[in-house]
Amino acid sequence: MPTLKDVAEKAGVTVTTVSRVINNRGYLSEETKHKVRMAMDELHYRPNELARSLSKQISSTIGVITPHISHPYFAQLISRLENAATKRGFKILLCNSKEDHSLEAEYIDLCKSNRVAGIIFCGMILASEQYTQKGFPFVAIECNSPLCVSTILCDNYAGGRLAAEHLIRCGCKNLIHFSGIIDQEMPGDSRAQAFTDICQKSNVTFNNIWTGDSTYYTMDYHEFITHTLLKYPLTDGIFASSDLIAAQVIQVCAEIERKIPKDIQLIGFDDVALSTLTTPQITTIHQPIKEMAEMAVESIIKSSGLETVPNKIVLPVSLIKRQSTKN
Amino acid sequence: MPTLKDVAEKAGVTVTTVSRVINNRGYLSEETKHKVRMAMDELHYRPNELARSLSKQISSTIGVITPHISHPYFAQLISRLENAATKRGFKILLCNSKEDHSLEAEYIDLCKSNRVAGIIFCGMILASEQYTQKGFPFVAIECNSPLCVSTILCDNYAGGRLAAEHLIRCGCKNLIHFSGIIDQEMPGDSRAQAFTDICQKSNVTFNNIWTGDSTYYTMDYHEFITHTLLKYPLTDGIFASSDLIAAQVIQVCAEIERKIPKDIQLIGFDDVALSTLTTPQITTIHQPIKEMAEMAVESIIKSSGLETVPNKIVLPVSLIKRQSTKN
């Protein structure tokens, strides 16, 4: 493969000049720039990013550590992160921690080895302080960590409120909130808090149901949902803390022959593609995933450039009405 | 961050010795190995992969170019690829070409810049020959390209056959095959061919319906499905070339009030999580995504080590019976 030197020779200049063209530094005439660019084209030259990063002491890679990849929410988030990073000339080093803290630690080391510009944690982070002072920033999306320079959230409380209010407005009297759970306190927990607050205020019967954490990885909530619905047969409104859970609620309701939205109304959370692929389609709370991804990438880039960034960013959510509620 | 030299000083040896420990070369006593490892631990040393790759002239990164990320099939594939790569000590450089050939070209250049060990193309590849002789191998998953050292496929024809046979066995008389389409010949096309062959042999009425290519990116087939089902009101069996399309068939059937599987039976393709999240769950053709991903990674690694690899690998599919067919 051609190197800087090859380009320089071809263009009849020195490597310094070529480097100046590439990095846009120093004084350069249009003519020289053109000569150099012609040479680069002819040789199909592409700078060696490894050498560049080594020399510049910083890479244009952002580590993304997520507990799942094919989970609809995380798949969507990863897609948006890739897009946002590419737009800014960065690339993604994708790491699937599988909710395993030792794997997470290994991946942090991997990122460190690759001198990433920063790490974005999605939905989960343990990361002991051992890993913080390592020359690059951490950003969290929808998870708590004092180690992060920036935490990006959607307004979970507002989401829970919108969901509860809408179910009540649609005439539900016996509500249930389903939520997945892992072994740490999550920002998403305030969805349940809001749900509780609104239900209490409205004098409505309600229950908060937390799954065992084992279900999170398999993503299979059927048994748990079935059990709960049989236990609370009067249920006429359900708020699921993800569209993934909501989709399974639809299945269970079909099995136990309760019609949605006639007998039971349902609201999900996330507004991922899945919510438009079920029958009926899921009324849900829109989480601004695209914007969250962009903010996260932006925070990494700014922070690795030593700019100060807001250490908490909360983005608004909204109610998306589809077919699983009467209104 | 600590460097090789720091470790060497701490352990009281030279950088050569440390490097020997890391790369397991030359003669080394257990005692020295231990001393060096202790020093690495104490310093939380992690070798700089950039420098390593630069020096070794090859990185442990594999480029993955896919037309989608959040599409359930590709999300699943990416997840498996990440897993397979990690197992072998490699990492993934994730590129979303969005079905855009010029973006694809840019990403190939990006991979080249990063001196990847190879590129895995998923579901789509144009890549003119300009890009082939670049020192690293291409591998294709479910797409045709003479430029690739290896093409990994599932047995698409068998899949189409299994689907058609099962629908006929379940009593369907008026079949339809839906398939997405893009602007190139795809291995998946033989699903339709098999469907055609079996239907003809069985004297069954059938139609192959191809979507316009515009639907592939939006992933929205509703209008197209509705239009087709209204045009062929006798339809009692549908083979969709992906679970994503099948999920939308379920929705349209609900809208036009045709029951699945009572009035219309349905078989999808891929066996991704989505097929277990719809109501009813989708009977589908299992594509061995995990194995395909592992084969692809293996092919890249072997091929970049100049080993010869099979230039076509076809993996078996199977029928997964769920709720969208009577049997």
Add this chain to the structure above:
DNA sequence: AATAAAATGTTAATCGATTGACCTAAATAT
């Protein structure tokens, strides 16, 4: 005791690009 193998050290080049320090001309401005 002689020889071979094992266990390190020494030195320095290499991978490819960046960049600081310094130098030289020509072009432009005052």
Add this chain to the structure above:
DNA sequence: ATATTTAGGTCAATCGATTAACATTTTATT
């Protein structure tokens, strides 16, 4: 006419790790 800006070139160190070539010392083998 002098000072300043612009447009480069020259040289060499640097980023961090790898590795070839060779040297030296210790240990094991015959």
